[in-house]
Amino acid sequence: MTITTVGLVKKMLPKTYNHRKEVSSEIVTVISQYKHLQPVVDRFVFNDGTVKKLISLVGTVAVLYQGNIYNIPLCLWLEESYPRTPPVCYVKPTKEMVIIPSRHVNSNGQILLPYLDEWRHTQCDLHGLIQVIMAVFGETPPLCMRPGTYMLLVLH
Numbered sequence: 001m002t003i004t005t006v007g008l009v010k011k012m013l014p015k016t017y018n019h020r021k022e023v024s025s026e027i028v029t030v031i032s033q034y035k036h037l038q039p040v041v042d043r044f045v046f047n048d049g050t051v052k053k054l055i056s057l058v059g060t061v062a063v064l065y066q067g068n069i070y071n072i073p074l075c076l077w078l079e080e081s082y083p084r085t086p087p088v089c090y091v092k093p094t095k096e097m098v099i100i101p102s103r104h105v106n107s108n109g110q111i112l113l114p115y116l117d118e119w120r121h122t123q124c125d126l127h128g129l130i131q132v133i134m135a136v137f138g139e140t141p142p143l144c145m146r147p148g149t150y151m152l153l154v155l156h
């Protein structure tokens with residue numbers, strides 16, 4: 001099922017979110033522009049072991065690297081205080097992929113960007129974040145195929 005309205009997203013959004021209307025509206029805007037991202041509510045485990053039911057955007061974004069377009073799988077978790085706090089973002093490699101740690105992605109797949117570190121809710125949003133991710137990964141890919149695996153990431 002494709003979620004396309006603010007009302008539907010708001011219904012799936014846990015009641016614990018502080019800015020439900022803003023979050024719902026922003027998610028709908030993003031999924032209308034990035035057709036391969038969908039909202040998902042699931043359990044998120046924080047570093048201290050705390051578990052919360054959060055919404056995330058899960059799917060792929062197309063990244064241009066050396067003349068080819070690659071589908072990079074992502075998961076962008078929105079905490080209950082979003083948009084006042086930045087999303088917690090990960091690349092989500094399939095079993096055919098391997099994470100390439102860099103200054104922008106750690107070995108767990110967490111995305112590390114100045115855009116996230118310097119997050120200001122009045123100046124930053126999911127669309128801007130995805131644009132930055134696409135630009136950064138277009139220069140330094142976060143994933144590669146495991147040796148001996150057919151290159152499924154390339155779109156023809």
